[in-house]
Amino acid sequence: MSTVTFTFDGKQYSGEKGESLASALLRNGVLHFTDSSYKDRPRGVMGLWVEETNALVNVDSGAGEPLKPATTIEIVEGLVVRSAQGVGDLPDTRDNSRYDKANRHVDVLVVGAGTSGLEAAKKFSDLGKSVIVIDDKPTAGGHLVYLGQPVPADLLSVLDRENVTYLPRTTVQGLYDQGYSVATERRTDHLDVNVHTEMSRIRTWHIRAEHTVLATGAFQRHLVFANNDRPGIMLSHAAATYVSNGANPFKTAVVVTVDNQGYRDAIRLHKAGVHVAAVVDIRKKVSKSSKKSSRKAVEKLGIRLIKGATVIDTQANLDGLLSSVTIVDAKSDLQETIKTDLLAVSGGWTPIVHLATFIGIKPTWSVKRAAFIVKHKDSLTSTTGMLAGDFGDDDEAAIFFGPKLSTEQALVAFVDYQRDATYRDFKRAIDAGMRSIEHVKRYTAIGTAHDQGKTSGTVTMGLIGQAIGKAPDEIGSLTFRPPYISIPFAALAGRDRGLLSDPERTTPIHSWHRASGAPMEDVGQWKRPWYFPMPGESMHAAVLRECAAVREGVGVMDASTLGKIDIQGKDAGQFLDLIYTNMFSTLKVGMSRYGLMCGIDGMVFDDGVTTRISENHWLMTTTTGGAAKVLDWLEEWLQTEWPHLEVYCTSVTEQISTVAIVGPKSRELMKRLAPSLDVSNEAFAFMENKHADVAGVPARIARISFSGELAYEINVPAIYGLHIWESVMAKGADLNITPYGTESMHVLRAEKGFVIVGQETDGTQTPDDLDMNWIVSKKKDDFIGKRSFSRADTARDGRHQLVGILADDGSYVIPEGAYIVAGADEKTAPPVKHIGYITSSYDSAALGRSFALALVANGLARKGEKIAIPMADRVVTGVITDSVFVDKENTRRDG
Amino acid sequence: MLHIPCPYCGPRDETEFHYGSEAHVAYPEDSANLTDEEWAKFVFIRSNPKGWMAERWVHSAGCRRWFNVWRNTINHEFGPSYKPFTQQPKSPA
Numbered sequence: 009m010s011t012v013t014f015t016f017d018g019k020q021y022s023g024e025k026g027e028s029l030a031s032a033l034l035r036n037g038v039l040h041f042t043d044s045s046y047k048d049r050p051r052g053v054m055g056l057w058v059e060e061t062n063a064l065v066n067v068d069s070g071a072g073e074p075l076k077p078a079t080t081i082e083i084v085e086g087l088v089v090r091s092a093q094g095v096g097d098l099p100d101t102r103d104n105s106r107y108d109k110a111n112r113h114v115d116v117l118v119v120g121a122g123t124s125g126l127e128a129a130k131k132f133s134d135l136g137k138s139v140i141v142i143d144d145k146p147t148a149g150g151h152l153v154y155l156g157q158p159v160p161a162d163l164l165s166v167l168d169r170e171n172v173t174y175l176p177r178t179t180v181q182g183l184y185d186q187g188y189s190v191a192t193e194r195r196t197d198h199l200d201v202n203v204h205t206e207m208s209r210i211r212t213w214h215i216r217a218e219h220t221v222l223a224t225g226a227f228q229r230h231l232v233f234a235n236n237d238r239p240g241i242m243l244s245h246a247a248a249t250y251v252s253n254g255a256n257p258f259k260t261a262v263v264v265t266v267d268n269q270g271y272r273d274a275i276r277l278h279k280a281g282v283h284v285a286a287v288v289d290i291r292k293k294v295s296k297s298s299k300k301s302s303r304k305a306v307e308k309l310g311i312r313l314i315k316g317a318t319v320i321d322t323q324a325n326l327d328g329l330l331s332s333v334t335i336v337d338a339k340s341d342l343q344e345t346i347k348t349d350l351l352a353v354s355g356g357w358t359p360i361v362h363l364a365t366f367i368g369i370k371p372t373w374s375v376k377r378a379a380f381i382v383k384h385k386d387s388l389t390s391t392t393g394m395l396a397g398d399f400g401d402d403d404e405a406a407i408f409f410g411p412k413l414s415t416e417q418a419l420v421a422f423v424d425y426q427r428d429a430t431y432r433d434f435k436r437a438i439d440a441g442m443r444s445i446e447h448v449k450r451y452t453a454i455g456t457a458h459d460q461g462k463t464s465g466t467v468t469m470g471l472i473g474q475a476i477g478k479a480p481d482e483i484g485s486l487t488f489r490p491p492y493i494s495i496p497f498a499a500l501a502g503r504d505r506g507l508l509s510d511p512e513r514t515t516p517i518h519s520w521h522r523a524s525g526a527p528m529e530d531v532g533q534w535k536r537p538w539y540f541p542m543p544g545e546s547m548h549a550a551v552l553r554e555c556a557a558v559r560e561g562v563g564v565m566d567a568s569t570l571g572k573i574d575i576q577g578k579d580a581g582q583f584l585d586l587i588y589t590n591m592f593s594t595l596k597v598g599m600s601r602y603g604l605m606c607g608i609d610g611m612v613f614d615d616g617v618t619t620r621i622s623e624n625h626w627l628m629t630t631t632t633g634g635a636a637k638v639l640d641w642l643e644e645w646l647q648t649e650w651p652h653l654e655v656y657c658t659s660v661t662e663q664i665s666t667v668a669i670v671g672p673k674s675r676e677l678m679k680r681l682a683p684s685l686d687v688s689n690e691a692f693a694f695m696e697n698k699h700a701d702v703a704g705v706p707a708r709i710a711r712i713s714f715s716g717e718l719a720y721e722i723n724v725p726a727i728y729g730l731h732i733w734e735s736v737m738a739k740g741a742d743l744n745i746t747p748y749g750t751e752s753m754h755v756l757r758a759e760k761g762f763v764i765v766g767q768e769t770d771g772t773q774t775p776d777d778l779d780m781n782w783i784v785s786k787k788k789d790d791f792i793g794k795r796s797f798s799r800a801d802t803a804r805d806g807r808h809q810l811v812g813i814l815a816d817d818g819s820y821v822i823p824e825g826a827y828i829v830a831g832a833d834e835k836t837a838p839p840v841k842h843i844g845y846i847t848s849s850y851d852s853a854a855l856g857r858s859f860a861l862a863l864v865a866n867g868l869a870r871k872g873e874k875i876a877i878p879m880a881d882r883v884v885t886g887v888i889t890d891s892v893f894v895d896k897e898n899t900r901r902d903g
Numbered sequence: 904m905l906h907i908p909c910p911y912c913g914p915r916d917e918t919e920f921h922y923g924s925e926a927h928v929a930y931p932e933d934s935a936n937l938t939d940e941e942w943a944k945f946v947f948i949r950s951n952p953k954g955w956m957a958e959r960w961v962h963s964a965g966c967r968r969w970f971n972v973w974r975n976t977i978n979h980e981f982g983p984s985y986k987p988f989t990q991q992p993k994s995p996a
């Protein structure tokens with residue numbers, strides 16, 4: 009054993025390398041670790057491992073981590089920690105550690121490398137199965153390690169076998185359906201903090217096992233009596249283990265127990281040189297074998313045995329450390345006080361049922377053991393060891409969680425230490441009628457701290473049972489949720505951080521947008537230029553300028569992100585007739601048509617322009633965000649309803665770059681870009697497509713407009729996108745060509761009353777609701793959604809319909825999402841029923857004022873009605889209008 | 904995370920799939936002649952059994968194909984999967 013130096017609360021200590029921080033501090037005589045979160049009560053270490061509720065620290069050295077139990081930290085040279093009074097905080101330094109992930113398929117996963125787990129691993133390894141053994145402690149052997157006993161060599165050697173992988177310091181955080189589990193492996197924290205390593209700090213394992221063996225063992229739990237939280241009061245197994253390893257700040261011990269574990273620990277304490285003043289056993293009588301193995305053994309060492317009694321209260325010295333305990337005879341109520349600086353509590357074992365409950369296996373109550381156990385075996389999961397109720401002896405524990413307390417005593421009898429929740433709090437929940445553990449938990453906060461009730465859960469269920477005269481399993485069952493212990497988010501992210509956290513999609517023209525200084529808007533995973541500000545220009549000014557340029561001159565927009573689906577096959581026209589509400593099969597080759605698709609419920613689901621490239625070849629465009637969803641939708645119908653249709657779909661979104669030149673001067677610019685193309689209205693009509701060389705690149709040009717203005721969309725193979733864009737900028741320079749972004753695009757389309765699916769719709773709008781009855785074919789026998797249009801609810805009066813809204817104050821832009829109420833009476837007393845809400849709202853250069861689109865109940869019949877919009881600081885009044893604000897007659901699209 | 908048996912690719916993690924609700928709910932051929940109640944039954948009502956259920960999945964991040972599979976809604980155990988328009992295997996129940 010080498011010695012290392014570490015810092016706790018600014019003071020240097022030394023300890024033995026590899027021992028836990030809790031052990032090292034006890035070795036240094038530190039009993040008072042911290043004060044409790046809410047009541048400032050002195051607290052010391054209680055437990056041995058992750059069940060620890062008191063001794064939490066914030067780690068400042070290395071990567072840093074908040075709220076870690078001192079019992080789980082292996083001390084290393086240079087470790088710096090601060091006690092955490094229930095509040096975690098991180099160092100300000102950046103964590104530069106690596107985190108990674110690994111996937112593994114395996115025949116058998118064994119959780120827990122105690123004796124039972126190792127036996128299971130041996131059994132499956134012998135059968136030739138591939139096995140992973142995972143254990144959260146630094147060494148295998150479970151309780152044997154704590155007891156200082158050797159692990160049988162034939163079991164330990166299993167871990168070295170070829171078909172066995174052993175992961176120490178690894179915690180199975182969650183167990184899910186079909187043998188899937190997630191584990192985190194701590195790989196570097198136990199190395200010296202000054203050792204720089206290329207190893208990942210934490211590796212997150214995703215494991216799929218044919219069979220999972222749960223050998224998770226058990227924790228000891230505490231008892232609820234007055235002042236049961238003083239430094240010097242510990243779980244007996246923890247106290248005996250620390251002391252046996254030489255971390256012994258104690259002179260005297262009293263052991264209080266409900267089972268034979270207290271006797272075993274009393275003997276260990278005695279052997280380590282602690283004077284055991286008494287073993288206090290709540291049980292008057294025990295079985296013959298227990299008598300022999302426990303009571304006789306203790307008496308033989310001269311230790312006083314007090315039967316049928318328990319501890320009811322404790323006292324402290326001036327430092328707040330335990331100085332004596334008051335014991336009470338269960339029958340006579342006679343009390344006695346015994347001086348001691350250690351009270352070792354054995355409140356019974358609590359098997360670690362978490363992983364089993366994660367997959368819905370319900371624990372059962374063992375009366376003999378006073379414990380929830382999980383005896384389970386099916387093809388996917390089995391349990392063994394203490395979890396399965398096999399404690400390795402035939403002990404009978406008392407079902408006892410604490411003595412009857414006075415009101416004053418109840419105020420300082422802690423059920424959940426970390427939450428400072430007392431028996432008084434618990435009693436209030438019971439008196440208020442709570443009976444279920446889930447209700448009591450929420451009423452008292454018991455079990456909601458960092459440990460999620462690892463020890464307090466069973467204690468609480470036992471107390472409920474004791475309070476209302478029922479067995480703990482009649483109260484309900486404990487539900488735990490992953491993760492088993494807290495995990496740094498960095499471990500879950502692994503390498504998927506920063507740029508790798510989510511894929512970023514950019515168009516071939518992206519570099520130009522970036523260089524221009526345009527702020528980007530996220531549209532799904534796409535990065536799209538939002539607006540193109542001139543030096544010093546505000547967003548508002550830039551958008552007004554861009555919109556004016558489109559309406560009066562010529563603008564250019566990168567429309568490459570629109571979803572594009574290539575559809576081919578002899579039945580494609582028939583298929584599109586079924587998918588869209590309007591007719592496509594009659595569309596002439598070379599023409600485009602705007603289409604709307606609905607779900608079977610008749611609600612608008614996506615829209616876009618689809619072009620007939622040749623007889624059996626179509627190109628569908630979808631909304632930027634809807635591309636994947638629409639392709640899935642098409643495939644669903646083709647594969648599961650209409651397999652007889654000969655139609656093939658594939659995504660070509662990334663294959664085609666689209667540059668739209670828009671505005672009255674776009675014809676002049678188009679002529680310059682494609683001198684061979686006749687751009688007159690007669691030769692190249694609205695919704696027509698032409699093939700021509702544009703700036704030397706073969707292109708398909710479409711006369712499609714999303715602004716109402718004359719426009720040409722130039723489609724080229726993606727690699728030429730930037731070239732086309734730059735050519736447009738060069739050839740259009742003297743026309744004052746103005747690049748515009750998504751914001752101006754939104755304003756321009758809203759001025760024309762064009763909807764954006766997902767903005768004007770929320771999945772509850774029919775085409776009629778959007779004032780788009782013109783797009784619903786009356787000729788077709790059927791299309792998806794048709795039958796739903798005549799459903800009573802779809803055809804009813806009062807549906808929300810698309811309208812325009814003009815505020816009386818044209819300088820005010822109503823916030824999107826604002827609720828609309830009928831009438832202009834701003835004095836209407838609340839509650840006021842709303843009649844709809846604003847879906848889009850902008851300032852308009854063309855109108856010289858603000859305007860909005862909205863969904864309003866019966867809106868189409870209410871045009872001209874006054875409305876009011878109550879805001880936090882004012883009431884905005886306005887009027888309902890038509891949803892088209894600019895060029896109702898569609899005269900501008902032809903230039 | 905479920906482990907879903909794609910009949911084309913074999914068992915794969917749930918993240919590769921999208922759910923498609925109950926299987927064998929065919930699109931009505933004569934929707935125009937259905938009563939509102941009959942139509943609503945097709946659009947909104949599914950059997951939602953406790954136990955074995957035949958349902959549809961699509962292997963979106965794999966072969967992109969739709970298929971049917973038996974699944975136990977109580978414990979998420981999967982039974983046999985099968986291609987659309989093929990003989991349905993018996994319920995594992």
Ligand SMILES: [Zn+2]
Pocket residue numbers: 909910911912913962965966967968
């Ligand atoms: Zn597949």
